[in-house]
Amino acid sequence: MLIADSQTDTVLFTGDNVNNCDMNSHYEFRQRLEKLTAAGKKVYVIYATHDYSGDGEDNNTFQACRYTETGTEPIESMKKGGLFDFYYDYGPKQALSVHRASGSYTVKLSDGVRLIAIIDNGDGGGYCGLFEDGVEWLIDEINEAKKSGDYVLLATHHPVLPPWEVFRHMADNELYGGYKELWKIMCDNNIRVVFTGHTHIQNIRKYTDENGSWFLDISTVALANAAGKMRKISVDPEKASVSVTSLGTDVLKGVDTGGKSAYEYLYYLNFPGIWEKLIPLAATDFDAFIKLAEGYLPTDKLKKHRLLIRMLAKRAVKIKLSTAARLGKVRRKLSPAQKAEAKSKKLIDTVYVILRHIYTGNAPFTPDTVEYTVLDGLASRADRLVNRFNIKQIKDIIPEGSSLREIAQDFLYNCRTGNDDEINFSLK
Numbered sequence: 083m084l085i086a087d088s089q090t091d092t093v094l095f096t097g098d099n100v101n102n103c104d105m106n107s108h109y110e111f112r113q114r115l116e117k118l119t120a121a122g123k124k125v126y127v128i129y130a131t132h133d134y135s136g137d138g139e140d141n142n143t144f145q146a147c148r149y150t151e152t153g154t155e156p157i158e159s160m161k162k163g164g165l166f167d168f169y170y171d172y173g174p175k176q177a178l179s180v181h182r183a184s185g186s187y188t189v190k191l192s193d194g195v196r197l198i199a200i201i202d203n204g205d206g207g208g209y210c211g212l213f214e215d216g217v218e219w220l221i222d223e224i225n226e227a228k229k230s231g232d233y234v235l236l237a238t239h240h241p242v243l244p245p246w247e248v249f250r251h252m253a254d255n256e257l258y259g260g261y262k263e264l265w266k267i268m269c270d271n272n273i274r275v276v277f278t279g280h281t282h283i284q285n286i287r288k289y290t291d292e293n294g295s296w297f298l299d300i301s302t303v304a305l306a307n308a309a310g311k312m313r314k315i316s317v318d319p320e321k322a323s324v325s326v327t328s329l330g331t332d333v334l335k336g337v338d339t340g341g342k343s344a345y346e347y348l349y350y351l352n353f354p355g356i357w358e359k360l361i362p363l364a365a366t367d368f369d370a371f372i373k374l375a376e377g378y379l380p381t382d383k384l385k386k387h388r389l390l391i392r393m394l395a396k397r398a399v400k401i402k403l404s405t406a407a408r409l410g411k412v413r414r415k416l417s418p419a420q421k422a423e424a425k426s427k428k429l430i431d432t433v434y435v436i437l438r439h440i441y442t443g444n445a446p447f448t449p450d451t452v453e454y455t456v457l458d459g460l461a462s463r464a465d466r467l468v469n470r471f472n473i474k475q476i477k478d479i480i481p482e483g484s485s486l487r488e489i490a491q492d493f494l495y496n497c498r499t500g501n502d503d504e505i506n507f508s509l510k
């Protein structure tokens with residue numbers, strides 16, 4: 083697709099490009115990069131923690147392995163120190179400046195536009211960001227760009243803004259290390275965009291500071307979580323305009339998907355998709371349920387509660403939205419037409435749709451839908467119960483000043499920038 087697309091002159095990879103430092107995969111990946119450059123594309127690579135195995139003080143303990151009939155066996159791993167030379171041709175070679183300690187670099191994309199690619203491996207786990215000298219280099223690079231009158235686009239691996247508010251609360255160290263400092267650097271210097279990876283989530287989120295300065299974090303979904311989407315970005319430096327769209331493929335070349343689309347085939351191999359199979363199985367065929375759950379869930383414990391799980395699953399797959407509306411005490415909020423709709427729809431189907439949009443973004447249940455009213459009602463009721471009975475295990479996952487209801491909003495519809503696939507903005 084990239085080679086066929088003659089409009090696109092530059093390709094950027096935001097890291098975790100191979101499976102756990104597998105050296106064979108690195109060679110394969112680099113061969114593909116060579117194909118892109120042979121077709122005339124400029125190719126820039128960011129590498130991240132899944133791309134190497136730590137040595138020395140690095141906290142990254144990945145080891146490459148291959149699968150045998152009975153398990154796995156170790157194979158050659160890419161070491162952290164080997165990455166820079168291995169990917170030298172895809173960034174550092176073309177760079178205006180390189181920060182050798184991290185591997186970060188600045189390249190000119192066109193007249194008036196620079197890309198600063200931040201390699202944010204940090205200590206390999208716990209802190210994934212730039213250390214002090216790297217931050218100094220970054221600020222110098224921004225100033226150099228300003229002097230030349232160039233706009234700056236940033237890219238890094240870890241998210242600079244959390245895809246959902248609860249993500250920051252539960253997984254702060256999965257964010258770019260020193261993200262608040264980067265927020266300030268971006269806002270102070272009118273840098274409007276950072277492209278990120280890592281989360282596997284299709285997400286466009288905006289940050290605005292107290293002075294009204296803002297930037298976007300544009301994170302792109304992983305192949306395995308959607309129909310292989312990538313971003314197509316057009317920058318017009320004269321008009322200072324950027325347009326972002328998303329392209330996907332529904333074909334997996336060389337894979338027998340049994341007639342299924344890439345998305346349908348890959349979805350059920352992923353954790354959210356597994357639930358769509360697990361829950362009905364728990365109700366109808368417990369042995370098959372246990373077999374499928376192996377490796378995902380604590381099956382030893384589940385086997386002990388066979389009857390309870392079967393009963394709960396049988397209930398769960400039958401509950402109608404109308405019943406859920408009663409539980410959430412929101413029936414009176416539904417119009418007569420919505421009440422009829424609620425009677426015809428199952429709660430579990432709504433849950434499956436939400437799961438499908440966790441990674442792909444743009445969940446469809448806007449505030450005017452029955453599904454929104456019912457789930458919003460259930461979340462509000464849950465908040466009241468959690469507070470009344472002081473349920474600490476749930477209270478612990480709620481960020482201060484937030485609620486289950488607020489957390490749920492992020493998953494019901496796009497309450498962020500309105501569309502996780504597309505956006506137009508100005509670099510000014």
Ligand SMILES: [Fe+2]
Pocket residue numbers: 098130131132239279280281
């Ligand atoms: Fe990652």
